[in-house]
Every structure is written in C-alpha cells, then in structure tokens.
Amino acid sequence: MPENKLIATRDSYGHALVELADAGCNDLVVLDADLSVSTKTCMFRDAYPERFFDCGIAEANMMGVAAGLSTCGYVPFVSSFAMFAAGRAYEQIRNTIGYPHLNVKIAATHGGLSVGEDGASHQCCEDFALMRSIPGMTVICPADDVEARAAVKAAYRHNGPVYLRLGRLAAPVIHDEMKYSFEIGKGEQLTDGFDIAVIANGLMVGETLKAAAVLKKQGIGVRVINMPTIKPLDDDLVLRAAHDCKRVMTVEEHSVIGGLGEAVCSLLSEQLPTPVRRIGVNDQFGHSAPAWEVLADFGLTADHITAAITDFIQK
CATH class of the missing domain: 3.40.50.970 (Thiamin diphosphate (ThDP)-binding fold, Pyr/PP domains)
Known part of the structure; x- marks a missing residue:
C-alpha cells in the first residue's frame, strides 16, 4: 500500500x-x-x-x-x-x-x-x-x-x-488503477488470514490494513475485506469470510446502528451465526477537535483497531 x-x-x-x-x-x-x-x-x-x-x-x-x-x-x-x-x-x-x-x-x-x-x-x-x-x-x-x-x-x-x-x-491509495475494477455490490479481500475477518469501508480500510500488518508480525492472520458497497452487500464474500475465519469484526466511520456492521450482522444471524464485534460510533454524538483526535477518541485508528482485534481473539 x-x-x-x-x-x-x-x-x-x-x-x-x-x-x-x-x-x-x-x-x-x-x-x-x-x-x-x-x-x-x-x-x-x-x-x-x-x-x-x-x-x-x-x-x-x-x-x-x-x-x-x-x-x-x-x-x-x-x-x-x-x-x-x-x-x-x-x-x-x-x-x-x-x-x-x-x-x-x-x-x-x-x-x-x-x-x-x-x-x-x-x-x-x-x-x-x-x-x-x-x-x-x-x-x-x-x-x-x-x-x-x-x-x-x-x-x-x-x-x-x-x-x-x-x-x-x-x-x-491502496489500489493499483491498472489492475482494479469496481462493481456495485462487490467487495474485495485485501489480505489473507484465518484468525479473524475484518470488514471495513471508507477511511477505515487504510487503518485496518495498518492494524493487520502489525498483527501479522505477532503471528495473527487478519483477513481484511474492503466493502465499498453497503447496499447491496456482497453476501457471498461475507459468508465465506465467516465460514473460514469463525470471527468477524466490522469497522466503520458511522454509528454501529444501521450501518455496515448491522448489515453484516443481519446477514450472518440469518444464514451463518458467527461471533461479530462492531467498531464504530456507539450511540453518541461526536465533538469538535482535529479530525484524527476525534477518530482516536472513538477508537477508529489503527492502534485501537489492533487492540480490539487482539482482545476479540483472546476472548
């Protein structure tokens, strides 16, 4: 990247x-x-x-x-x-x-x-x-x-x-323009791993990739999935990740209510019940501060994502 x-x-x-x-x-x-x-x-x-x-x-x-x-x-x-x-x-x-x-x-x-x-x-x-x-x-x-x-x-x-x-x-910029193609309703697997699948979009994809790189050095395999289309969701990609990794985490710069995490949970609860942890804004309003300070306050930076993944796996 x-x-x-x-x-x-x-x-x-x-x-x-x-x-x-x-x-x-x-x-x-x-x-x-x-x-x-x-x-x-x-x-x-x-x-x-x-x-x-x-x-x-x-x-x-x-x-x-x-x-x-x-x-x-x-x-x-x-x-x-x-x-x-x-x-x-x-x-x-x-x-x-x-x-x-x-x-x-x-x-x-x-x-x-x-x-x-x-x-x-x-x-x-x-x-x-x-x-x-x-x-x-x-x-x-x-x-x-x-x-x-x-x-x-x-x-x-x-x-x-x-x-x-x-x-x-x-x-x-995480994509090679010469190799990348976009299709509505399709996500993409960015890294391989079987310990946990982390599904993210927007600004959080880059932060999740940073976290995955840190955890790889610790022997933890994180499957990072970029999910640019929230609706329609790429059901097959989510189900395959849940089947392979047995744990799923979602990361989004959005409320945990009604966004990517909820879309993933709705799918898995009906078709393949899987432990899920949602990282996002937890039913609260933001506040004024430099952007990266606000993101850190809400746990939406690579360091916080790394810690959340480690905690999820240990539990």
Missing part, C-alpha cells in the same frame, strides 16, 4: 465528474448547494459551467430540481455535505427520488467524524442508516482515490438512485 500517496475521496469525485464529461457523457449535470469548493464540484463547474447548477443553501429544493432533471433524460449528481444531503434533505430524497426510483446520484462529502473541528452538528454518522432504509437505494463508501473515481463512474452507469459517501480527509 503506497501510504505516501494520500488523496481525499472528495477530490476524486471532482476529477471523476470531469473525466465522465470529457468522455462524452453529455447527459451528465451537476448540482451543488453553495459548497462547490468543499465538495470539489468546482472542478466540473470550471470545465462545464453550462451544465453546473448552484442551488444555494437549499438542499431539499436541490433534490427536487435533480428529480425533475432526471425525468428529462439527464443524469444529475447532487452534492453537499453528508449532514445536509442525507440529513436535511432526507424527506425529499425518500419521496421525490426514492419512491419514483429516479436516476439521481447523491454525492455526500464530509461524512463521518473526520469533519473534525466542525463538530457534532456536521459529523454525520447516520447517513448509511438513513439511505439503506430507502427501498431501491444503492449505498457506496469508497476507500481511496482509485475506488472513488471508479465508483462515481459506476454510479453514472447504474440506472437508479445512488448514495455515495465521500471523505474530507486524505486517505492512502
């Missing part, structure tokens, strides 16, 4: 939009809610200003505009912070996009605790739960630049509503 290369997936999003338009996707339009510099849709705005719409600080209205554009044959990508996209505009997403199953892509940046100093009001750790509950909604949280750009392009090709969570913090 080339850890010296760090790129925020929100930057990847901006680049991917331009790459799609450059490739001749003439039906692509982009909407933003007065945050284009932060969401990186400014890249698309500068390159294709006639296909960019700043809807102002009116996220709910923006969802309605996107819904209308989709009925006219366009493929709209709507962008804002996760708290405002998934949170403030939830009802419009549910009733105006989800219910009629319209072809709208919701790209939510600044998800999770790593918004840092912006504090609990902006640290959206409920978005997976909200979006998973909407029938027909695809939910994606890519781990790095390569995967994020591929996921944006896959979302464009997918017919139906998609929720993409993108990060503010720079994340290590």
